[in-house]
Amino acid sequence: MSKTEEFISHITKGNTFKGEYLTMGAAMLEGKTITNAFVNIPLKTLNRHGLIAGATGTGKTKTLQVIAENLSEQGIPVLLMDMKGDLSGIAKASTGHAKIDERHEKIGLPFTPKGFPVEILTLSEQNGVRMRATVSEFGPVLFSRIINATPAQSGIISVIFKYCDDNDLPLLDLKDFKKVLHYATNDGKKEIEEHYGRVSTASTGSILRKVIELEQQGADIFFGETSFEVQDLCRIEENGKGMINIIRLTDIQDRPKLFSTFMLSLLAEIYATFPEQGDSGRPELVIFIDEAHLIFKEASAALHSQIESIVKLIRSKGVGLYLVTQNPTDIPEGVLSQLGLKVQHALRAFTAKDRKAIKLTAENYPDSPYYDTKEVLTSLGIGEALISALDEKGRPTPLAATMLRAPMSRMDILSKKELEEITSSSTLAKKYNQEIDRESAYELLNEKIKKANQEEAKAKAQEERKKAEKTTSKRRSSRTTQSPTQKAVIKVLTSATVIRSVLGILGKMIK
Structure with a gap:
């Protein structure tokens, strides 16, 4: 048996599965594509999470596109985080190209252009279905971790949430939260301290500054109603294809805190519901996070810990999480250790640091008698990658340098008109794009403060009126109440008057 035949046997033995699977492309040996030596990934293990990594321009986004298309075709919904704005073309069929035909001939797969059902979502005011969440849905623990609160500040945030729950004050947006925070140290200080303990003004001031920082990154748009229901990410269209939900994030690349906030809330909501x-044999939902390093870039240690915990637990809900980044070292080790599928595009070694990173990356892959992994990592071409997956029993499949199949959909963005057409025909847009600002903590506390001020003014007026009446009463009393001296004088004057009267009468009679 020749080396090529041995290699084919080695690859196909490790990539032949009884259940459903995705075909990524054909294996390569010594730089040549081995036709029909297909590299497959079982659907059963796609909830074990994965990584798509590689230098800029090596084809990471197209690999993401290929996996998303094939999942959709098998009736599995997908959620894509589109940081660069170049994934919307999945909605339209590929126009084809001679190089695509040549590639697929080498792989041994037919190429069929197709478009896929797409829903355009947004966190900002861009065109698309608006995704929002309420502050109450986050709860005190997640909210504290998002703003990197100290233990003392976390305690105050818990008091704020508890006070609102006890008094039926809905916390819907950041305006509500700030209002309750202000109330706790001003008009409502006595009330809150009586039932929940002392609230430090210094701590509330620090919390307020952190909330304002979150607002400046656009979180004031994200927090509010109508709150997005994560079950709407799991829709299957009428022809049996899974919906591909694309969240356009092109305008929040410089706002990593908002991105981390959104991702944490989304994963927490999925895990909770x-x-x-x-x-189950296949995932319920697969999530791809492009430029995944942005989640961890400015996240606190507490936020890292929360994300790692959810990544470990969420696969039991049938959800696969796939991180797309330039270098595996961008991802915390606690998350990397949970990944089952690794698709590694080429890495470039320009510095000693780059060479060290390549060495570390190579050590994360199974040993292969057919490849020097460190050498292959720097010699892969565009649209080629090292792939290591899990088989149906959870064991690593043989490492395969792979010529990847081309996307069946358009490898370009949609025009503004095409995007508008998708949004205008969306049933979710009708459901979520109506902004609601119902009566919540902000309005209810303003009304409470207004009534309290009116009652205080009324009580003050009554007090002033009573005081005035008391003064008037004293004056009247001073006129009617006489001292002994006054009585003596009056007696003398009265006596003299009587005498004069009597003498006057007697005088008249004598005359």
């Missing part, structure tokens, strides 16, 4: 799946 999705039912346990067990070993």
Whole structure:
């Protein structure tokens, strides 16, 4: 048996599965594509998370596109974080190209151009279905971690949430939260301290500054109603294809705190609401996060810990999480250790630091008798990658340098008109794009303060009126109440008057 035949046997033995699977492309040996030596990934293990990494321009985004298309075709919904704005073309069929035909001939797969059902979502005021969440849905623990609160500040945030729950004050947006925070140290200080303990003015001031920083990154748009229901990410269209939900994030690349906030809330909501799946044979939802390093770039240690915990637990809900970044070292080790699928595009070694990173990356892949992994990592071409997956029993498949298949959809963005057409025909846009500002903590506390001020003014007026009446009463009393001296004088004067009267009468009679 020749080396090529041995290699084909080695690859196909490790990539032949009983259940459903995705075909990524054909294996390569010594730089040549081995036709029909298909590299497959079982659907059963796609909830074990994965990584797509590689230098700029090596084809990471197209690999993401290929996996998303094939998942959709098999009836599995997908959520894509589109940081660069170049994934919307999935909605339209590829125009084809001679190089694509040549590539697929080498792989041994037919190429069929197709478009896929797409929903355009947004966190900002861009065109698309608006995604929002309320402050109450975050809860005190997540909210504290988002703003990197100290233990003392976290305690105050818990008091704020508890006070609102006890008094039926909905916390819907950041305006509500700031209002309650202000109330706790001013008009409502006595009330809150009586029932929940002392609230430090210095701590509330620090919390307020952190909330304002979050607002400046656009979180005031994200927090509010109508709150997005994560079950709407799991829709299957009428032809049986899974919906590909694309969140356009082109305008928040410089606002990593907002991105981290959104991702944490989304994953937490999915974990809290999705039912346990067990070993279901296929994922319920697959999430791809492009430029994944932005999640961890400015996140606190507490936020890192929370994300790692959710990544470890969320696969039991049938959800696969795939991180797309330039270098695996961008991702915390606690997250990397949870990944089952690794698609590694070429890395470039321009510095000693780059060479060290390549060495570390190579050590994360299974040993192969057919490849020097460190050498292959720097010699892969565009649209080629090292792939290591898990088989149906959870064991690593043989490492395969792979010529990847081309996307069936357009490898370009949609025009503004095409984007508008998708949004205008969306049923979710009708459901979520109506902004609601119902009566919540802000309005209710303003009304409470207004009534308290009116009652205080009324009580003050009554007090002033009573005081005035008391003064008037004293004056009247001073006129009617006489001292002994006054009585003596009056007696003398009265006596003299009587005498004069009597003498006057007697005098008249004598005359």
